[in-house]
Amino acid sequence: MNVSPPILRFLGAAGTVTGSKFLLTAGGRRVLVDCGLFQGLKQLRLMNWNPLPVDVHGIDAVALTHAHLDHSGYIPALVRDGFRGKVISTHGTHSLCRILLPDSGHLQEEEADYANAKGYSKHSPALPLYTEKDAWNSLDRFSPADFDTRVDLGPLSVQFVHAGHILGASLVSIELDSPRRRRILFTGDLGRPTHPILRAPAPPPAADVIVIESTYGDRIHDDAASLLRFEHAISKTLARGGVVIIPSFAVDRTEVILHHLARLRESGRVPSTPTFVDSPMALAALKLYEESIASGSPEIRADIAHAKGFFNSQDLTEVKTVQESIRLNSMSGPMIIISASGMASGGRVLHHLKRRLPDRRNTVILVGFQAAGTRGRSLLDGAPMVKMLGDYVPVAAEIVDVSGFSSHADQREILNWLKLATVRPQIVYIVHGEPPASEALRARITHELGWNAVVPRNLEQVRIS
C-alpha cells in the first residue's frame, strides 16, 4: 500500500488565468485535473511548447472541469506525446470538446502555414503545436460520466458537481480513502447565480483542500448596469446606422448575448435588426444549448427548461461558410455581428474589426474577460490603433465594456459560495487569476472567512497532510 501523503503540483494557471493543469499524486496514482492551453501574451503562449515537467506516460487519468481551451486545449498534445489513460469529463464537456478541440488543431495548423508563408517562424518549417488529426485522436480517450456519480480510479474517486459556468462545467471533487480520508475540490471556473440559462452552481462539496479560480477575484459585476450599457450601446449604434461587432467566446457568451437581445427586442427596448452569428463553432455550441433547454436538462434553469425558441431566431442569420462571412464586409448597417474569438486574438472577428473599427458610427461591445496581451484588452484600454492581419487599424468606433455578462463568479459571489461549505477546509489555493485578482481574493478569504489561503507559484508543489 502506498502511504506517502498526496502531493498537488501547479503546472499552469498559477499567477495567470490560462493553462490550467493541476497534478494530484495520491495513493500511487497521478491524476491531472484540467489540461489547458496558455493563451494571451506571447510569452505565455510560448509556454505551450515547453515539455510538461512530468512523464506523460506516468499520468493515469485526466479529470476535466469544462471544455474551454484554457482548461482542455492541451489534451491533443498530451495524447500525441504518449498519454494512454482516460479523460474523464461530463457528457456536456465531451460534446463541447468534440467541437472545440478539432477546431483548435485546425487553427494551429493554419497559423503554422501562415508563419511559413510569411517566413516569420524561428523554426523552419514552422510546426503546429498539434494538428486537427491529433485532436480527433485524443477524443477517443474520453470517457464521459454523469454528474454527482463517483468514478472509481482505484484508490481515488472523482465526482463531477454542477458548476454553472458553461454547459457541462463541473467542480471536480477527488476523494482518497487511505491511508487517511482526504477530499480535494477543484472549482474549475465557477459560474454565477444570475446566469440566465444555467442553474446556479451547486454548493461546495465537503473538502479538506479547495483549489479555486480568481478571474474576477478583485471585482464585483454590476448586472443591471451592464445590461443597461449593452442596451444603450446597441440602440445608439443602430439609430445612427452603424454596425455592432460583438467578439464572443464561442461557447456560452453567444447564448447569453442572444438571450439578452431576444428579451430586449420582445420588450421593444431595441429594434428588430439583422443579427449574424458568424462562427461555425458558436453555431454548433448553440445547437447543444438549444437541445439542452428543449430536453429540460438539469443543468438548465427550471424557469426556462423546455422553452421553445428561447434564442428568438427570427432576426438571426447563421453564417457558416467563409464566403458568407466575407460577404458581410460589403453590407452596411444597421446590423449586429457576433463572431469569435472573444478576446479578438484570432478567428473571423478579426476581419470584421478591421473593416468596422475605422468608422465612428460603429461600436465594439466586449462581453467577457480580456486577458493581458490580447487585442480585446488593447481595445478596452483605449488603444488608438490595433494591429490585425498584418496592418495597423485606426480605432474610431466606440468601445463598450460589458464584463457583467461574464460567466465567472465575481469576488462577492465566490465568497458567498464558499460560505455554503459545510466543512472548513484546511487551506484554499487560489489559482486562475492575474496576480492582483488572486491576491485580492486571498485577502478577502483570510479576513472574511478566517481560512488559510495561499496564491501558489507556477510549478510549486504542496503536500496534502
Ligand SMILES: [Zn+2]
Ligand atoms: Zn471557462
